[in-house]
Amino acid sequence: LMGLSTLKPGYHAGWTLDLAGAYNYPLAAADPKGWFGLGHEFDLSTVPGGPARLNGVSFQMGNPADASKPSAVVLRSRLTRGMDLPVAVELPVGAKAARLAILHATHLPCPSQAKVGAYELEYEDGSRAALDIVYGQNVLACTDLAPAAEAPIVWTGQSPGGQAVALRALIWTHPHPDRMIRSLTLRSTDAAASLMVLGVTGLED
Numbered sequence: 001l002m003g004l005s006t007l008k009p010g011y012h013a014g015w016t017l018d019l020a021g022a023y024n025y026p027l028a029a030a031d032p033k034g035w036f037g038l039g040h041e042f043d044l045s046t047v048p049g050g051p052a053r054l055n056g057v058s059f060q061m062g063n064p065a066d067a068s069k070p071s072a073v074v075l076r077s078r079l080t081r082g083m084d085l086p087v088a089v090e091l092p093v094g095a096k097a098a099r100l101a102i103l104h105a106t107h108l109p110c111p112s113q114a115k116v117g118a119y120e121l122e123y124e125d126g127s128r129a130a131l132d133i134v135y136g137q138n139v140l141a142c143t144d145l146a147p148a149a150e151a152p153i154v155w156t157g158q159s160p161g162g163q164a165v166a167l168r169a170l171i172w173t174h175p176h177p178d179r180m181i182r183s184l185t186l187r188s189t190d191a192a193a194s195l196m197v198l199g200v201t202g203l204e205d
Contacts, residue, residue: 121174133195
């Protein structure tokens, strides 16, 4: 059900990763300056919370409507250097998966083909796999609804100010589905915009 993605329609066994301990930024405006200093009318407080099924894929989400509770893992960028955001975040996994569905976006647009980050898997045997996150290819801003074959839109809505917003699912078919994944690291390249991850789901086939 993921449009142009390589994920075929049908039922897939899998798991959802609980990111509650890693969330570091709310999706609702937490102070008068608003979300990322853009004003409360531009936040993502209308995103679904809790267990959510987005265009056929299940994710475990935070509580986006509560500004006091972080609901996204946000990495540092050139425009957010004063916000004490991390350059990298390591997420424990402890499971196998043939594919990972990563619900993500950037908070602002970037130049096309700009590398905004990387996702890195470490397996239990110490081997690794990595994927570059490239604007316009496998990620776009939450306000950018342009088509991207490697990052199909799985949720659309409106910000409190009425602006169209969207989230995308990157489907990563990694090279070692038979190996136990120890961790997934989200890494920033200090691009113009911050990479935001809201959910991670593992698909076993």
